[in-house]
Amino acid sequence: MAKRILTLNQISVRGLERLPRERYxxxxxxxxxxxxxxxxxxxxxxDIADSVLAIxxxxxxxxxxxxxxxxxxxIPVFNSPGANANAVKELVAAGLLLxxxxxxxxxxxxxxxxxxxxxAALNQALEANKKRFxxxxxxxxxxxxxxxxxxxxxxxxxxxxxxMDVIGYDPALSVDAAWRLSSQVRKADTxxxxxxxxxxxxxxxxxxxxxxxLVSAELLQAMPADxxxxxxxxxxxxxxxxxxxxxxxxGLRKYIADFPSPALIGRKDVILMPHIGASTDxxxxxxxxxxxxxxxxxxxxxxxxxx
Ligand code: MLT
Numbered sequence: 001m002a003k004r005i006l007t008l009n010q011i012s013v014r015g016l017e018r019l020p021r022e023r024y025x026x027x028x029x030x031x032x033x034x035x036x037x038x039x040x041x042x043x044x045x046x047d048i049a050d051s052v053l054a055i056x057x058x059x060x061x062x063x064x065x066x067x068x069x070x071x072x073x074x075i076p077v078f079n080s081p082g083a084n085a086n087a088v089k090e091l092v093a094a095g096l097l098l099x100x101x102x103x104x105x106x107x108x109x110x111x112x113x114x115x116x117x118x119x120a121a122l123n124q125a126l127e128a129n130k131k132r133f134x135x136x137x138x139x140x141x142x143x144x145x146x147x148x149x150x151x152x153x154x155x156x157x158x159x160x161x162x163x164m165d166v167i168g169y170d171p172a173l174s175v176d177a178a179w180r181l182s183s184q185v186r187k188a189d190t191x192x193x194x195x196x197x198x199x200x201x202x203x204x205x206x207x208x209x210x211x212x213x214l215v216s217a218e219l220l221q222a223m224p225a226d227x228x229x230x231x232x233x234x235x236x237x238x239x240x241x242x243x244x245x246x247x248x249x250x251g252l253r254k255y256i257a258d259f260p261s262p263a264l265i266g267r268k269d270v271i272l273m274p275h276i277g278a279s280t281d282x283x284x285x286x287x288x289x290x291x292x293x294x295x296x297x298x299x300x301x302x303x304x305x306x307x
Contacts, residue, residue, distance in 0.1 A: 004033045005295070008036060008041035011058055012289075015287070015291060015292040032050075033051060035055065035056065037292065039287075040059065053075065054299065056077075056294055058083075059080060060083070063234070078291060079291070080291050083289075088155075092155050092230060092277075095230045095258075095273075096143070097138070099200065113126075138163065143156075143166050145159070145202055156185045166182075167186045169188045191219060198227060199228070203238070204233050206233070220246040231257040231259070247267065254271065257270075258277045
């Protein structure tokens with residue numbers, strides 16, 4: 001009998017193709033599914049039917065899944081670490097550029113010139129205002145990378161290609177990641193050392209009890225006044241009250257994050273994106289393929305990978 005896979009989000013077709021129709025029935029509604037395949041749907045423990053044998057997430061983090069409850073019930077939870085790392089890395093590159101150059105204000109300014117039909121008048125307006133949008137180069141600046149897993153290590157390599165000096169910090173650095181990491185990435189002994197010595201700090205950590213509020217008032221205080229903090233990982237890693245206080249006292253030039261937060265929206269010293277780090281066709285395909293393959297390997301062979 002075909003296995004029933006309940007999909008709780010739109011999953012890339014390339015991923016679904018890994019579950020052949022002769023062996024799998026896939027639908028967004030089932031009363032007794034054998035497995036759940038999802039992306040960002042917030043799943044409650046009570047939503048998981050007794051029939052469920054495994055859950056797979058087409059994404060890296062598992063904080064939308066009640067993992068402890070699943071573990072107690074013997075349900076493996078698979079995720080797709082690394083499958084969207086390149087997409088996130090590229091958005092971090094954009095974040096660094098948005099933090100260093102007057103791109104957002106400059107683009108807004110040009111959009112406001114709509115209606116000036118005379119090229120000479122347009123030029124005059126640009127010449128008179130261009131200086132307002134002057135920025136700084138990334139080359140020669142220091143980037144602190146907190147978390148050197150699949151995403152952090154790619155970000156470190158990308159920053160090296162921009163001519164940045166990179167300091168990395170990861171107390172749980174795996175042997176594999178250490179091998180992958182360029183020897184040009186200097187390792188910091190403490191987190192405060194990274195915050196104190198960096199012009200830009202970028203966070204690449206999962207949301208865990210131990211990382212909640214990790215970026216504290218103390219760490220923010222250690223940052224040079226002209227520095228920028230990038231958070232393309234999880235919102236709760238940064239203590240938002242401490243962040244607001246740091247921005248208010250001018251202790252930080254910019255906060256650039258991939259999450260909108262009501263207290264931060266509209267501030268000139270904040271750039272917020274709508275959690276689009278992994279939103280590329282390629283990343284969605286890669287994550288869905290990895291999640292579907294793991295589910296199939298478990299349902300057909302009992303193998304557990306990445307759980
Ligand atoms: C992830 O956990 O993979 C990212 O937050 C991206 C996402 O799922 O949208």
